[in-house]
Structures are given as structure tokens and as C-alpha cells.
Amino acid sequence: MKKKLALLLSAIMLLAIVVIPAQAADTVYNLIDESGATWADTPANENTTTHSFTDGKLIVTAPGSWPYVVATLDEPLAFAESDNAKLNLKFTVEDAAAASSIRLMSGAEYIWVHQFITDAPILATSGDIEAGTFELSIDLFDLKMVEGVASTKDLVLVDGKLPIDGLQVWCAGDSTDIKVTVEKFEIVVPGGSTGEESKPATETKIVNLAKDKSYTKFGYYSDAEGNFPWPDVDDKELTNGAFATFADSSTYQDAAFVGFNIGAADMVAADNSRVSEIVVDLGKVEKLTKFRVETLSNGGVGIQAPLSITVSVSDDKTTWTEVGALAYGDVDVTTDVLFFASLEKAAQGRYVKFASDHDTNWVFISEVEVYGETTSTVTPPVTGEYGLVGFALVAAISLAGVVVISRKRA
Numbered sequence: 001m002k003k004k005l006a007l008l009l010s011a012i013m014l015l016a017i018v019v020i021p022a023q024a025a026d027t028v029y030n031l032i033d034e035s036g037a038t039w040a041d042t043p044a045n046e047n048t049t050t051h052s053f054t055d056g057k058l059i060v061t062a063p064g065s066w067p068y069v070v071a072t073l074d075e076p077l078a079f080a081e082s083d084n085a086k087l088n089l090k091f092t093v094e095d096a097a098a099a100s101s102i103r104l105m106s107g108a109e110y111i112w113v114h115q116f117i118t119d120a121p122i123l124a125t126s127g128d129i130e131a132g133t134f135e136l137s138i139d140l141f142d143l144k145m146v147e148g149v150a151s152t153k154d155l156v157l158v159d160g161k162l163p164i165d166g167l168q169v170w171c172a173g174d175s176t177d178i179k180v181t182v183e184k185f186e187i188v189v190p191g192g193s194t195g196e197e198s199k200p201a202t203e204t205k206i207v208n209l210a211k212d213k214s215y216t217k218f219g220y221y222s223d224a225e226g227n228f229p230w231p232d233v234d235d236k237e238l239t240n241g242a243f244a245t246f247a248d249s250s251t252y253q254d255a256a257f258v259g260f261n262i263g264a265a266d267m268v269a270a271d272n273s274r275v276s277e278i279v280v281d282l283g284k285v286e287k288l289t290k291f292r293v294e295t296l297s298n299g300g301v302g303i304q305a306p307l308s309i310t311v312s313v314s315d316d317k318t319t320w321t322e323v324g325a326l327a328y329g330d331v332d333v334t335t336d337v338l339f340f341a342s343l344e345k346a347a348q349g350r351y352v353k354f355a356s357d358h359d360t361n362w363v364f365i366s367e368v369e370v371y372g373e374t375t376s377t378v379t380p381p382v383t384g385e386y387g388l389v390g391f392a393l394v395a396a397i398s399l400a401g402v403v404v405i406s407r408k409r410a
């Protein structure tokens, strides 16, 4: 009986090994590899860092505040969210009066990685971390980019990927004997199953990407006392998803509107410009399909549909590409009418500019929309699960098979 059991177990193991899909190895990118980057000590306040490598650790010292070591990777990295990459960091800051800032360089942006450590002792004035030993393991796409000492913003992707160009280790605090030892600083991309079924299924939808995004405006009118008669409350009304409601000739009084007027100080200063602007920042370069603005004609009170509303896109807010003019369709803009002006055209960019050429003094706008593609993961892959399922199935089948054989022999 013991022999039978042993045979049964080996059969199960053998089949299980055969059926479990092969797992590709994890890929580890060691950011503190001395030979993988160009390392430079950067002085500040007449202090400079010195750095060395011992047993794979990076050791940075300085006699006072804010010099730093910068490592520029020889081969810049880029990660898609679907890579499921993890960032692992372990470091120690000495002595007691010292502080540090551990930063990833990503294009023109920075990620202050130390700020993502749970309950990290962060100094409010500098955003630096106080002395201690700290460890962090975090999904790369759970990180945020720094926008100020105490605030962050969403990751800025380039062609859908997060670039990692290098890192910085800053020496800070009141200490005159600062030592920062970085034991681990790596990005790990899990290998995952080699099976086709483990690839994430994604779904692409067209949505209004401008919803709740920030924007700047030109031609927003305030009177001589600095009051805005047709205000943009909290500077959020133009992308908050709230529209005006048509009533009659008093529709212009709808609080959803924001008033642009050729008497606005910035338009007057720009050589009496008659073109007001709204520039939406989508946060990253997006594929766009359609542009739409809700606006108004209320001739009796000096509000007229713009002569034209043109849309332009830009990746950097400097170089603009005109996409085209919004169409008013069959709308008779000589009457009192609330309407959507829209344009369906493929374009790409991070910034979208709506430029309204004023017919009369006023242009009233309640909402601007920018439709484009968004891709979401439908069923996130769980590496290794298929292997376990395979094992359980095979084990059950083998057990049944062996039981049948035993009965025949009995």
C-alpha cells in the first residue's frame, strides 16, 4: 500500500510538473549599479558629496546641506503600466540631525520616492526624510510626481510609458556629518506565465478626457473693481461636467456660464485681441477624437456665438498644431440659442486650446470637452494562478485514474 501511495504521488508530481506552465524569470533593473550609470557629485552651499560603492551598496556622504549625487542611466528605462513593475528601495540616513531626499528622474519630472514610505518622518519645509532606516516596496504606477514640497501630481507618461532616466540622492539636514547608505534601489518586472492566457485583456473606450482637468484661460472678464460678473467658480466650471439649461432670453443668467469679454485686461493688453482662449491640460499626451463646446447666442444682451472656435493641440504648450474649427451645424446663431459646437477629427496632444473669435463683446461658455481613447485592463493577470489550477486539476485526475487501476487489480 505504501508503494502504491508513493507511485501515486510521483505520478501526480510528474504530471503536475509537465502541465504547470513555465514561468519566465523576473527582470531586475538595479538602479545603483555603479557601471550602469554616469555618477556625478553635485555641490550646494559650498558643500559637496562624495560617493562610493561597497558590497553593492551606494554610500553618499557630505559635510552639510544640499549637495547630491546624480546617476544618469546609460540606458534610460521606460515602463508601461501593464508591466506591473515594482520599485524596491532600502536606505539608511545618518546621523540624527541628517536628512535626505531620494529621487527618480523621469523626463523633465521627478518622483520623490522617499515620500511614499508609510509614516515616513518628512520635514514639512523641505519634503526631506529624517534620519532612520527605511524600506519601500511599491507598484511603480502607484508613485506620483512631485509638484511642490508637499504636493504631487499624476505620472507624466511619454508614449504611454513612464520613463526612468536616473536618480538622485540628496544630503540634507543640520548635520555636518551626513551619511546616506542606499542598500537597494531596483525596479522589478515580474516574469509571469509564458501562456497566452496570462496577457491582460484591455478595453479601449472613448470618453471625455477633459472632465475635471485643469485649464488656463485668456479673456476671462473682471470689472474695474476686480469682480467677475460671470464667474468661473474655483476655476473649475469649464470642465466640471455641468451644462447650462436653455430657458429663454435670460439663459445667459445660468450660473454654469463663464464670461469672456474683449474688455478683459489680458485681451486689451494683447493689442485689443478679439480672440479669447481656454487651454485644457489633459495631464499626458492622449489620442483624441472629438472636441465640443457649449456656448450661447443671446443677442439682446451682447452675447453672440463666436465667429469661430478653433481647436489646436500641443505636447508642450509651446508648439501648437491646429486641428480645425468647431461646426455649429444647423444652429441659427442669430436667434437666442444654447448649443454645442463640435468637431470630430483625430488628433494627439496633451494640451488642447479652444480659441473663440468674438463677434460681439461677450462669449459665454459653460463647458469644453475633449473626447479620446482610454484603455483599461478588464481582467488583470495573476501570475502563477494558472499553474496552481493546473496542478489541482492534474492531481484530481491522477488520483481518480489511480483509484480505478487499484480497483481493477483488487
Ligand SMILES: [Ca+2]
Residues within 6 Å of the ligand: 237, 238, 239, 240, 241, 242, 243, 256, 366, 367
Ligand atoms: Ca461646466
Ligand SMILES: [Ca+2]
Residues within 6 Å of the ligand: 230, 231, 232, 233, 237, 254, 255, 256, 257, 258
Ligand atoms: Ca459661472
